[in-house]
Amino acid sequence: MKIFNAMMAVVAGVAGLSVMPAPVAAQAAAATPLAIPASDPKLNWGPCPPIFKGSCQIAVLHGDPGRPNADVLLKVGGGTELIPHLHTSAERMILVSGRLRVQYKGAKPAILAVGDYAYGPAGLPHKGICLSKESCTLFIAFEGPVDAEPAALQP
Numbered sequence: 001m002k003i004f005n006a007m008m009a010v011v012a013g014v015a016g017l018s019v020m021p022a023p024v025a026a027q028a029a030a031a032t033p034l035a036i037p038a039s040d041p042k043l044n045w046g047p048c049p050p051i052f053k054g055s056c057q058i059a060v061l062h063g064d065p066g067r068p069n070a071d072v073l074l075k076v077g078g079g080t081e082l083i084p085h086l087h088t089s090a091e092r093m094i095l096v097s098g099r100l101r102v103q104y105k106g107a108k109p110a111i112l113a114v115g116d117y118a119y120g121p122a123g124l125p126h127k128g129i130c131l132s133k134e135s136c137t138l139f140i141a142f143e144g145p146v147d148a149e150p151a152a153l154q155p
Contacts, residue, residue, distance in 0.1 A: 034061070034062060036061055038073060038096045038097070038137055038139070043059040043073070044059055044060070045057040045058070045059045045075070046058055046059070048074070048076075048148075049147075049148045051083060051085060051148055051149065051150050052076075052082055052083065052085075052148070053083075054076070054077060054080040054081070055075075055076060055077025055080050055135070056074070056075070056076050056077070056080060056082070057074075057075045057076075058072050058073065058074055058075075059072065059073045059075075060072050061073060061139075065142075065145065065146035066145050066146075067145060068089075068142075068143060068144050068145065069141070069142070069143065070141075070142050070145070070146050071139070071140070071141050071142075072139075072140050072142070072146065073096070073137055073138065073139055073140075074137070074138045074140055075135050075136070075137045075138075076128075076130045076135060076136050077130065077135050078098070078130050078132050078133040078134055078135060078136070079129070079130060079131075079133075080129070080130050080136075081127070081128070081129045082127055082128040082129070083127060083150060084125050084126065084127040084150065084151050084152060084153045085125065085126070085127070085148045085149060085150055085151050086123055086124060086125045086126070086148075086149060086151040087120070087122065087123075087142065087144075087146075087147055087148055087149075088122055088123065088144055088145070088147055089122050089142045089143045089144030089145060089146070089147070090119070090120060090121050090122045090142075090143045090144070091119070091120045091140050091141065091142050091143070092117070092118075092119055092140070092141045092143075093112075093117065093118045093119070093120070093138050093139065093140045093141075094115065094116070094117050094118075094138070094139045095112040095113065095114055095115065095116050095118075095136065095137070095138055096114065096137040096138065096139055097114060097134065097135060097136060097137040098114070098130050098131075098132040098134055098135055098136030098137065099111065099112070099113055099114075099130070099131040099132040099136065100112045100128055100129070100130055100131065100132075100136045100138065101128060101129050101131055102118055102126060102127070102128040103126060103127055103128070103153070104120060104124050104125070104126040105124055105125040105126065105153045106124075111131070122143070122144065125151035125152060125153050126153070127153060
């Protein structure tokens with residue numbers, strides 16, 4: 001069974017994300033259980049929002065990134081920095097590979113190791129950097145549509 005469609009889906013109305021990989025399982029099949037390894041070669045990786053420079057890719061695991069409750073994998077290369085940004089949605093994250101430093105506005109930086117969880121409230125600016133030589137891969141569950149826009153961490 002194919003897990004992901006090779007076609008790219010245009011996600012209308014999502015700031016900074018004009019094109020995202022689309023999962024094969026349509027929303028009509030949302031009740032179908034899935035089990036997908038993060039290393040699956042069938043994952044359809046696409047570019048990150050243009051605000052993120054360097055080695056950065058996203059794969060949609062489940063849902064439509066233009067609608068609430070999409071699950072994605074975000075992969076950034078070793079040493080890659082994610083500029084200060086925010087999402088209009090809250091995000092729930094688990095680090096799948098690598099070592100990642102993340103800092104939310106008003107909080108001390110946190111170092112995530114594989115298996116660690118982080119939660120980011122909607123609209124709260126944050127930044128990150130992959131501290132490992134290998135890529136950092138994050139599982140992210142968005143409560144609202146997937147977006148990212150530049151933001152300042154300083155008041």
